[in-house]
Amino acid sequence: xxxxxxxxxxxxxxxxxxxxxxxxxxxxxxxxxxxxxxxxxxxxxxxxxxxxxxxxxxxxxxxxxxxxxxxxxxxxxxxxxxxxxxxxxxxxxxxxxxxxxxxxxxxxxxxxxxxxxxxxxxxxxxxxxxxxxxxxxxxxxxxxxxxxxxxxxxxxxxxxxxxxxxxxxxxxxxxxxxxxxxxxxxxxxxxxxxxxxxxxxxxxxxxxxxxxxxxxxxxxxxxxxxxxxxxxxxxxxxxxxxxxxxxxxxxxxxxxxxxxxxxxxxxxxxxxxxxxxxxxxxxxxxxxxxxxxxxxxxxxxxxxxxxxxxxxxxxxxxxxxxxxxxxxxxxxxxxxxxxxxxx
Numbered sequence: 577x578x579x580x581x582x583x584x585x586x587x588x589x590x591x592x593x594x595x596x597x598x599x600x601x602x603x604x605x606x607x608x609x610x611x612x613x614x615x616x617x618x619x620x621x622x623x624x625x626x627x628x629x630x631x632x633x634x635x636x637x638x639x640x641x642x643x644x645x646x647x648x649x650x651x652x653x654x655x656x657x658x659x660x661x662x663x664x665x666x667x668x669x670x671x672x673x674x675x676x677x678x679x680x681x682x683x684x685x686x687x688x689x690x691x692x693x694x695x696x697x698x699x700x701x702x703x704x705x706x707x708x709x710x711x712x713x714x715x716x717x718x719x720x721x722x723x724x725x726x727x728x729x730x731x732x733x734x735x736x737x738x739x740x741x742x743x744x745x746x747x748x749x750x751x752x753x754x755x756x757x758x759x760x761x762x763x764x765x766x767x768x769x770x771x772x773x774x775x776x777x778x779x780x781x782x783x784x785x786x787x788x789x790x791x792x793x794x795x796x797x798x799x800x801x802x803x804x805x806x807x808x809x810x811x812x813x814x815x816x817x818x819x820x821x822x823x824x825x826x827x828x829x830x831x832x833x834x835x836x837x838x839x840x841x842x843x844x845x846x847x848x849x850x851x852x853x854x855x856x857x858x859x860x861x862x863x864x865x866x867x868x869x870x871x872x873x874x875x876x877x878x879x880x881x882x883x884x885x886x887x888x889x890x891x892x893x894x895x896x897x898x899x900x901x902x903x904x905x906x907x908x909x910x911x912x913x914x915x916x917x918x919x
Contacts, residue, residue, distance in 0.1 A: 579671045579767030582683070583733030583793065584861040585887075587916035591626045591862065592709055593617055594661025594910045597637035601660055601699075601903070608899035610637075613661070614644035615895050616860075616867060616907055621650035623891055624862030629712070631656040631663070633701075656708050659699020662905055664788065665725035666690055666705040667912040671766055683915045685710040686765055687717060688724040693783055694748030713914055720765045723749045727786035727909055729762075732793040735769030735828040737762065742776045742785035749784075769828040774818055778853040779810045788908045789855040791818055794836070794886045797827055802857060803837035805875050810843055810851050836886060839878040841871045846902070858897075858906035859883065865890050869897030869906040 593616065596602050596609040613630075620626040628651045632638045638655060645651045658666065668685030687706035692698040707717045730738040743749070744758050753761075755773065762768035777785025791801040799822050804812035815837075822835045844854035856879035859868040866887050870876030876894045884892040897906045 579673060579765075580733070580735055581669060581671055581731040581737075581766050581768075582915045583731055583796075584913060585795070586733060588626060588863055588913045589916040590629050590713070590914040591620055591624075592629045592631065592663055592667060592912045592914070593620075594658060594663045595630050595632045595637055595641050596661055596900075596903070597633040597658075598660065599636075605899045605902045607640075609903065610640050610644065612896055612899050613910065614641065617645055617651050618648050619865065619867055619893055619895065620860075620862050621648050623865045623893065624867070625864040626650065626862050628652065629654050631658065631708075633658055654712060656705070657701040658705050658708075659697075659702035660903065661910045662727075662903075663705060663709070663912045664727045664905075664909045665693070665783075665786075666702045667709050667726065668706040669726050669729075669766065670913070670915050672915065683917050684715050684718065685713065687719045688765075689719070689722060690725070691723050691749065693725065694746060696782060709912065720761075722761050722765075724765075725783065725786065726912065727783060727788045727905075729766075730787050730792050732796055732827060734796055735767055736772060736793075737766075737768050737770075738772050738774060738787045738791050738793065738799065740774045740777050740785040740787050740790065743783060743787070746784050770826075772822070772825045772827075772833070774821055776814055778814065778855060780851050781853040782904050786909075789853055789857055790814070791822065792857050792859070794883075797829075797831045798834045798836060798886070800836045800838050800857065800883070800886065802840035802855065805840045805842035805878070808843045809840060811840065815840065836882075838882045839875055841875045841879075844871050844901075852901060853904075854901055855906070856883075858908040860907040860911050861887075862890075866892045867907055868892060868894045869900075870894040871896075871898055871901065
């Protein structure tokens, strides 16, 4: 039976989030990052109709999460082991075995090997995250024998994925992979029927160009990607090149892709003046809302307004993600949805 990854806008039975738990990693950003993740969990539970499973590590983190969220009924605090909070990459990807049926039967998690984002960040317990999530959700662990991070792919629910050559064909992941070999592996593991290949991701993205910072499906056949904000936007050429590539592509159904441009955050730097990969594309689609990371007030307002027009049936909410970004990612990076399995 053919496998397929449900689109993120399809119904969820739960949403996993990682809670910043390691003071040695987050340092002075620990408490602000915990507050931002707690704000996300609150919105998902209260506005997004999500059962949030918030994984924490250690007594101090558990206490902090409880202080911030004890009044939110649909947030479940789960003790676990992880190197850091990037569960989109270290967690499993859920597949369904019956894509032609309106109900998702036999959805189950598929895990992959992890090498610390090309050998850059080897953190103890990150290679245990997927198994813990699968076990907590009541599934056995199934591991594919190649390296893949979930943020490297974006799915339309019909077997089309977006990805970048910079990441997926990077020799620091699976040496010797060609486009053909990558496509074969994705078909066998996830039922991918067509790969839409993009080139490079954002400047200084330590993930080597994860697509969930660059381009996202917002509906079947519709892809959002940024348009530069300001004359000094360091990713302006990347955004325009990506939009041109997408506009000449079709999906797995043979339908031309419609490209919608979303205002970027513009140039965003850290305390040392280094460009960091702030992106409104790292939004998270929940059952009843969409949560957009915000870094600058006006740019965030423009992004929320643009995305609201694409998700008229959901409330689109902008939340600060500046502290989380100091760790290298945002809302989509720290989450993983569990599709609803109907009886």
